[in-house]
Amino acid sequence: MTYKGYDILALRFGKDTIIYCDKTLNPYIEVSSDQIQEVCIYIRYHPELKFSFFFSLSGVDYPEKNRITLVYHLFSMKLKTLCVLKASVNRNHPELESIESVWKTAGWFEREIHDLLGVNFIRHSNMKRLLLPDDWVGYPLRKDYKEPLLYHDMETSRDKPS
Amino acid sequence: MEEMILNMGPQHPSTHGVLNFLIITDGEVIHQALPNVGYLHRGIEKLAEQTPYTTFIPFTDRIDYLSAMFANHVYVMAVETLANIEVPERGEYLRVIACELNRIASHLISTGALALDIGASTPFVHWIRERECINDIMEALCGARLTYSYMRVGGVSRDISQNIKDAVLKFLDHFEPIIDEYNRLISFNGIFIKRLANVAIISQVDAVNFGLVGPNLRGSGIEMDIRRAIPYGVYDRFDFKIPIGLGFQGTLGDSYDRYFVRILEMKESCSIVRQALETLPPGDIRTKIKRNLKIRENECYTCVESARGEMGIYLVSDGSDRPYRLKIKTGSFTAMSIVEKISQGLMVADLIALIGSLDVVAPEIDR
Numbered sequence: 441m442t443y444k445g446y447d448i449l450a451l452r453f454g455k456d457t458i459i460y461c462d463k464t465l466n467p468y469i470e471v472s473s474d475q476i477q478e479v480c481i482y483i484r485y486h487p488e489l490k491f492s493f494f495f496s497l498s499g500v501d502y503p504e505k506n507r508i509t510l511v512y513h514l515f516s517m518k519l520k521t522l523c524v525l526k527a528s529v530n531r532n533h534p535e536l537e538s539i540e541s542v543w544k545t546a547g548w549f550e551r552e553i554h555d556l557l558g559v560n561f562i563r564h565s566n567m568k569r570l571l572l573p574d575d576w577v578g579y580p581l582r583k584d585y586k587e588p589l590l591y592h593d594m595e596t597s598r599d600k601p602s
Numbered sequence: 603m604e605e606m607i608l609n610m611g612p613q614h615p616s617t618h619g620v621l622n623f624l625i626i627t628d629g630e631v632i633h634q635a636l637p638n639v640g641y642l643h644r645g646i647e648k649l650a651e652q653t654p655y656t657t658f659i660p661f662t663d664r665i666d667y668l669s670a671m672f673a674n675h676v677y678v679m680a681v682e683t684l685a686n687i688e689v690p691e692r693g694e695y696l697r698v699i700a701c702e703l704n705r706i707a708s709h710l711i712s713t714g715a716l717a718l719d720i721g722a723s724t725p726f727v728h729w730i731r732e733r734e735c736i737n738d739i740m741e742a743l744c745g746a747r748l749t750y751s752y753m754r755v756g757g758v759s760r761d762i763s764q765n766i767k768d769a770v771l772k773f774l775d776h777f778e779p780i781i782d783e784y785n786r787l788i789s790f791n792g793i794f795i796k797r798l799a800n801v802a803i804i805s806q807v808d809a810v811n812f813g814l815v816g817p818n819l820r821g822s823g824i825e826m827d828i829r830r831a832i833p834y835g836v837y838d839r840f841d842f843k844i845p846i847g848l849g850f851q852g853t854l855g856d857s858y859d860r861y862f863v864r865i866l867e868m869k870e871s872c873s874i875v876r877q878a879l880e881t882l883p884p885g886d887i888r889t890k891i892k893r894n895l896k897i898r899e900n901e902c903y904t905c906v907e908s909a910r911g912e913m914g915i916y917l918v919s920d921g922s923d924r925p926y927r928l929k930i931k932t933g934s935f936t937a938m939s940i941v942e943k944i945s946q947g948l949m950v951a952d953l954i955a956l957i958g959s960l961d962v963v964a965p966e967i968d969r
Contacts, residue, residue, distance in 0.1 A: 464900055464902070465683060465684065465900055465901065465902040466901070466902055466903055492810055493810065493813070493826070494813045495813075495903070495905065495912065495914055495931060496903070496914050496916060496929065496931035498916045498927070498929035498931075500918055500926070500927045501927075511916060513903050513914070513916065513931075515831070515832075517826065517831065520831060520832070522832070522903065524903065543811060543813060544808075544811045544812050544813075544939070544940075544943075545811065545812045545813030545939055545940075546813075547939065548935065548936070548939040556647075570639065570640065571639065571640035571643040571968055572640060572643065573640075580645060580648055581647065581648060581927075
């Protein structure tokens with residue numbers, strides 16, 4: 441997202457709560473986790489921004505900083521540009537407002553992140569595991585994940601083929 | 603009124619892979635179809651964190667077996683962007699040729715299988731015959747017929763020979779008239795149209811809201827193609843149209859529109875391959891890179907227009923020789939999430955038409 445687009449956002453939410461960072465290849469905007477829904481609604485419907493295409497939602501685990509960062513990739517046909525939003529949550533109590541009401545498709549992305557990283561999305565219509573079985577223990581994409589040795593008395597690993 | 607619960611899949615032939623739908627019906631009318639995915643979850647994103655950058659390429663083939671070239675492409679593009687590697691022009695042109703041939707092959711399966719799913723088995727056999735020609739070309743070009751691993755970080759693995767060039771041109775000369783023949787065979791067939799037109803209509807609002815991409819989004823009449831919106835590689839040098847749904851035989855955004863957009867796209871792909879072969883520049887096909895590629899702390903999001911729409915990779919590096927986090931966004935994932943809404947009130951037989959026209963590939967959903 442260009443700096444001009446950020447200005448519009450900063451005017452509404454204040455430069456202290458949303459921070460522009462261009463150290464990475466795609467500049468991103470850091471948003472506090474309790475404001476993410478408001479920012480998403482604003483950025484989607486503002487007539488000069490119109491980031492109506494939801495590209496992807498990913499979660500990244502940073503154990504040494506004790507947080508999980510959620511990364512939203514949005515696209516605007518009007519500005520022909522990508523917008524990256526980042527919101528961080530505490531790793532011990534990962535909770536965040538769901539943006540399913542803004543983009544329906546985010547619901548499935550959030551379920552996947554709930555499944556693989558253990559983040560809880562508040563006011564999500566169906567906060568269940570998506571890819572793994574419902575009774576799976578642990579969150580595989582966390583950095584400290586250890587695969588359980590048994591699942592329903594079946595071994596989950598096998599000897600390396602010689 | 604009595605509700606009945608039906609399980610469709612995970613071994614149903616028309617679910618294109620291992621997928622399960624829990625269908626709540628009243629007789630023939632579906633009240634709700636709940637997709638149950640995850641049967642093909644292999645944890646590719648987790649595997650990426652344990653695999654060096656250059657050795658991960660064969661894994662990307664397995665994301666979507668029908669269009670492996672695009673997964674190759676988006677992954678190497680992400681690594682090149684992060685490591686700041688330039689690709690020689692000839693390498694970029696060869697990528698375009700390989701990708702567009704793969705797009706034709708994938709659309710052949712998609713449109714053929716849709717006809718097969720709703721009861722017409724002849725067209726599928728014709729399309730498979732054409733696809734064999736592409737498979738032979740691919741085999742000559744990169745040594746594999748399905749899981750190509752053709753792209754390398756910095757270029758492609760092998761150069762195109764005069765023989766292969768001739769084979770591609772011969773195939774295109776043969777294939778372009780066949781599309782019209784195929785249209786006469788099935789696309790304009792009255793029964794086929796009746797099965798698809800006005801069935802499972804996706805409005806523009808829903809298409810954007812549910813994040814549909816690629817031919818599914820364009821079938822609803824939205825002109826959105828990553829090749830134009832965020833040009834990558836050398837796609838900005840070619841002249842091609844972006845076909846969109848117009849309500850060809852019924853309402854805008856119905857199953858027939860999604861089907862026919864794919865047919866039109868194959869013609870455009872043929873034209874891109876011809877242009878690329880004509881203007882193929884001489885030179886290297888690959889930049890030399892370090893054997894043990896390490897990338898300093900950074901992150902990027904790259905996307906390509908795959909046969910199933912926008913495919914994106916979010917790659918985070920931390921200075922080591924393997925990704926810190928790799929997220930793969932695929933078109934089938936979002937296409938699957940719309941089934942629950944659109945299927946309400948459909949007939950059971952029309953659900954097959956919906957899934958077939960959305961062109962979902964199960965391993966791409968689960969990764």
